[in-house]
Amino acid sequence: MQPNQLFRSLLVTIFVLIAPWVQAKPLNFETEYQTFEKQPVSLQALIGKKPIYLKFWATWCLDCRRELPSLERTYQQYNDKIAIFAVNLNINETDETIRSLQQKNKLTIPILMDNNGTIAGNFEFKGTPFHVLINNQGDVVYTTYTDDEQLADQLAKLASNSKTAATPADATVEISSVAKTSLPKGAAVMYFSATWCDWYMKDIHPELSSNCINALKIIDKLYRSTPKLQLSAYVTHLWTEQTDVNDYSKKFSLPYNVSVDKNNEQFRRFKATGYPTVIVLKDGNEIARITEFDGSEKPLQVIKAALATH
Structure with missing residues (x-):
């Protein structure tokens, strides 16, 4: 089951548990972003x-790929009335893959590259594709995970400045900021990954799947061989519930605790760009970062050397 499908299977539960959407504070974007071009x-x-439509996506999200032709048609229909952007999460991306999908789908819509989650970080969402509609007053008026007739209706209303409906219950949004929790004193290791990296990426990006599995093995060896290691292990909140974390820990017999990185707050805090990422800290300052795990012991040696010499 794909992460997108897994998430949708939880929508009934989410519908019952979540509160109505409230825009807690004004949107806060950086002064400037860059398109893929x-x-x-x-x-x-x-x-x-001007009204704005943001479509969050990733090249490795299969549902996102399937929706690209529809997104391009929407752009052709409304780009003179609505500022429309395909916002790439910019996590584990390559220019080659984006270019390939751009050419295959004959995309003319601007592909906006998020910068360390400073666009996505304004919203709390569980996965992609994710759609955000913002009216002329700068209010988020509609969000959804589904490209359907209801989204089409809301886009038509947004284009005509008509009143849009309340956001559906399966797409709650809350404006968020990066958490500023205190960092551990002394030497510590931060580890970022995803519960689905090994199996979901196996066919889409097999090299990434292997990288995640190799990183798991390295962190396991590090933890078991380093007494009193200060390890903070996080998995992305995207397509992830606590049950997924429990299954993930059991599947790999992890000897350490794993936390869900809510809204990727810690991932963004350390300006990580992909999974897996291992960061070695000394009194909160970064002294080493490893993102490539080729199956050898070299990453483990680098981490241990950084821990020992600082």
Whole structure:
């Protein structure tokens, strides 16, 4: 089951548990972002001046790939009335893969590259594809995970400045900021991964799947061989529930605790760009970062050397 399908299987539970959507505070974007074609874009400057439609996606998200033709048709229909962007999460991406999908689907819609989650971080969502509609006043008026007739209706209303409906219950949004919890004193290791990296990526990006599995083995050896190691292990919140974390820990017999990185707050805090990532800290300052795990002992040696010499 794909992460997207897994998430949708939980929608009934989420519908019951979540509270109605509330925009807690104004949207906060960086001054400028770059499109895939290296063109500058100011989302902040558009807020309150033109309706905006943000479609969050990733090349390794199969549902996102299937929706690209529909997204392009929407762009052709409304780009003169709505500022429309395909916002790439910019996690584990390559220019080659983006270019390939861009050409295959004949995309003319601007592909906006998120910068360390500073676009996505404004919203709490469980996975992609994710759609956000913002009106002329800068208010988020509709969100959904589904490209369907209801989204089409809301886009038509947004284009005509008509009142849009309340956001559906399966797409709750809450404006968020990066957590500023205290960092451990002395030497410590931060480990970022995903519960689905090994199996979901197996066919889409087999090299990434292997990288995640190799990283798991390295961290396991590190933890078992390093007494009193300060290890903080996080898995992304995308397509992940606590039951997935429990299954993941059991599947790999993990000897350490794993936490869900809510809204990727810690991932963004350390400006990580992909899974897996291992960061060695000394009194909260980064002294080493490893993202490539080729199956050898070299990453383990690098981490241990960093821990021992600082």
